Amino acid sequence: MPQPPSSTSPRIPWWLWLNVLSLDAPLVAVLWQAALARVCRLILPEGCYWALGLAVWIIYMLDRVLDSFSNAAQSVTTVRHAFYRRHRVLFLVGVIPAATAALGWTALTAVPEGILWRGVGLAFIVGMYLLHYAARGHSTIYLLGNLVASAVGSFFLWTLPIPPLFRFFFTVLLVGLAVLTVVGRSNQGLRLLPKEAICGYLFALGVSLSVHFYSLDRLAGPLSMETLLLGLLCMLNCVAIASYEKEPDRLGDKNAITHTWPVMVQLYPALLVGFFVALALGVSRDAPQGMLPYILAVLSSLALLGVVHYLARKFSPELSHVLADVAVALPMVVLVLGA
Template sequence: MPAELANPSSAAPGTPPWLWPHVLSLEAPAVAMLWLAALARINDFRLMPGVLPGLGLAVWLIYLADRVLDTIGVPPQQLSARHLFYRRFRWPLVLAVIPAVAATVAWLALWVVPVGLLAHSLAQVLPIGLYLVLYSITGRRTRRWLIQAGVLVLLFLLNTLPLPATVMVPVSLLIAGATILVFRLNWDEQVGRFFRKEVAAGLLFAFGCTTWTRFHALGSEGPDIWAELVLLGLLFVSNLTVITAREEAPAGAPGSGPGSVRGAIALCVGALAAIQFAYLPATLVPLTWAVLAGLVGLEILWQKRRHLSPEAFRVWADVIVAIPAAVLLLMPEASSSATDAAACCL
């Protein structure tokens, strides 16, 4: 029997309809777009054309690349449902789907969204590239080759900027020296041990979702803008942590998921106390309660994990993260009435 058929979680024609958004990696773009729209709503920032589809397609592009890279050099029997799909359709994705999505994102970035937002978003390209290389490439030689190629491109782009030689030469030497040091000390091999993939992915995801609000506040960033990033980061990191814990540990094992979620819940409660004592702006109340509700939902889901397959657990974890954003969008005048009501309750 082929390995794909022997694997009960394969993305075969019998895959249930509720699992296909997960197999196609559509849940992450949907969650990102919901939270971007929710943040714009509670901050009274009007969304300009191209911003929502641009973020959704960019997130989908990253997930497509991540899933394809995850399947390289891995036996089929060790792959999950989503990874089996990307292994089976690797070349159509690489030759057709990914270039088409990348071209659409480039068109939106260059001709639709504001120029300032494009410059603001480019700051995320380097950390996303490093994430894909460090966490999605399993082969050490391939990983190092890609890092070297990326450094060469970075040095080339740096030398095309109108910078004086007194600045360009030291910076180039610093980048080259740091790359050599990373290889000599095997730091690229140690990143995954000290900075887990779930943490890196959750923070990058939160950074992308808050790009529009940070762009609006450019030049006048207050603690509320960065607090939004931290709060969303807690939710997304907790989401990925419980999913990983469920997939890596037996259904009955305690795992490391609950500790991360409960720590994030404690930090959210601390944020509400900081708002009460005016250490943080009251405008953060709706978001803090929404994140707290999502974290409580993840804790409840973890307690029910024995009754769910890993695929169903992952789907429900993503639904739980999306629901608070949808509630913020459906609430009338979320930026004013929700803030006043929550502040009164405190």
């Protein structure tokens, strides 16, 4: 007989509060930004860290608040989803507006203009991502919202003072998400791209944005080794979490990789090993000397993700989720403090 979801418990363990309050992702993002800046020998303004942390926090809160309106999410859910369903009014009228105001103030007073406009461009892409997946249960809003957002986003991307490479790259992403909008509605099974792959790559783009700017567009670009490695690592982290929360996603998230690309969940251990071996071979051959600490941190995260996955069957989905996030954060702490 299946056990009731852990979200029925009135008490939330201390180790779960960062996850429940959506503070885990901002913390990971800031740590990776600091690590990337360190290996690139850059000193970023404090405002860049605050802006990144606030932006990621707002995105994750919005995603979870929107998820809380899903009818399917009422039945089987995680602790964090139950928390947001109970307190979504507070987040909608209090926490998210306050965090957005703080982000706007930080962006206008403590972030260089060049990073600000690149961040605005990326925000259009993230908005499309949220609309594409969070509004999946409302056909009219889903289709019209995505298509209007694509048109408006494309207009602003080609009028804002954004470097040509970013302008072209963000436009391609917008068009791609618009195509996924139409295809996704007509095919409720396999998706062209797993949601987790898009999420991981957008996360990596945001983390590397300031470093790319301060390196004068020489390091951490959209298709650079640094960004792609982080994007792949974040994707694998998302796949792991989806596999641990398969039961809540069974009804609540039809876009989860456990539905759209279930073979990737089955092959997850092989993906970890393959990525680890390929990266290790690359390090032993011709990896840039200055990026060795960064690559070793990625390798360490992969190894820790493997350990967490092996032990996950002994833990609750919530604890496995938290440990998967620790696996991608801990090597960065070591790198930032010890490099």
